[in-house]
């Protein structure tokens with residue numbers, strides 16, 4: 001499609017698809033022409049989600065987007081997040097202990113990776129460890145509902161109002177970017193957005209990383225420092241991105257690469273395709289753990305560029321070494337793969353492995 005039909009209308013989905021790197025970049029950066037205000041920017045995720053994203057930054061254009069993101073931006077910078085590193089390591093170690101206590105054959109995705117991202121979000125929000133079940137369980141088919149999450153967050157906000165602590169929730173509650181505090185509804189929406197945008201995507205990143213590193217026999221080299229883990233993670237993000245498309249709506253008639261998209265039409269910008277565009281990447285179909293530079297578009301671009309990208313990177317760079325330090329000889333328990341099916345999210349639902357300790 002990238003070569004033969006780079007901008008096309010899909011009748012079945014009622015949506016335009018944009019496949020080339022430069023066009024995807026244009027759609028994501030020109031926020032005036034390509035609006036986020038229509039449903040969700042990560043639409044495929046919210047449609048079947050337990051959490052409603054109607055009033056969050058991901059679905060807002062400026063100036064509302066600036067206000068909502070402005071409150072929290074500084075707490076998602078690498079410098080601020082670094083202080084959580086030891087906590088993330090401890091979380092990963094505890095999770096690995098639990099998994100290995102039951103045996104050396106397990107599903108990396110469901111048994112090891114799945115609870116970690118929601119628990120990490122609990123860590124940065126200041127949710128006590130024994131109270132994170134609700135955060136982890138709010139997902140399609142999960143054991144907790146949006147109402148339970150809302151009741152829990154509302155109570156937590158009240159407690160932090162009375163007793164601020166050194167966590168992002170306390171900072172957000174007391175921040176007044178335009179002279180007024182965030183409303184309880186806005187604070188709840190923000191927490192729900194973090195869980196929705198930050199849980200599944202990062203489970204998938206951890207799982208895709210183990211999948212790729214095992215498949216390409218890289219774990220020993222990563223442990224020995226022969227292959228740089230940070231660089232290899234960027235290549236996982238490029239080659240197997242957790243998010244395949246980002247959605248927008250045309251706010252005016254607009255020409256993209258010679259094709260006119262009418263005002264009001266929906267557009268899917270295929271970051272997964274941009275990530276393999278030979279105009280941008282040499283040998284794009286090859287997984288190269290030493291690829292550098294690697295200007296992939298997995299975290300989006302422009303004003304909506306992923307707020308949680310530094311958190312997802314820190315998580316992968318912290319959790320995977322804990323795993324590699326404890327286990328050796330990782331092998332796949334099956335050659336069958338069961339990818340998540342849908343236009344937005346991509347990754348494996350399960351990754352059964354066996355390891356030696």
Ligand code: HEM
Nearest residue numbers: 041057058197198201202205242299300304306307308312
């Ligand atoms: C936005 C991908 C992890 C929070 C985005 C966007 C993408 C993306 C493509 C842009 C959406 C758009 O332009 O409409 C990913 C991937 C992740 C990841 C691939 C993991 C590998 C996280 C984490 C968090 C998070 C861990 C927070 C805990 C957000 C938020 C936005 C966002 C709040 C909206 C930003 C805005 O509208 O200004 N993400 N994300 N993401 N992401 Fe992530």
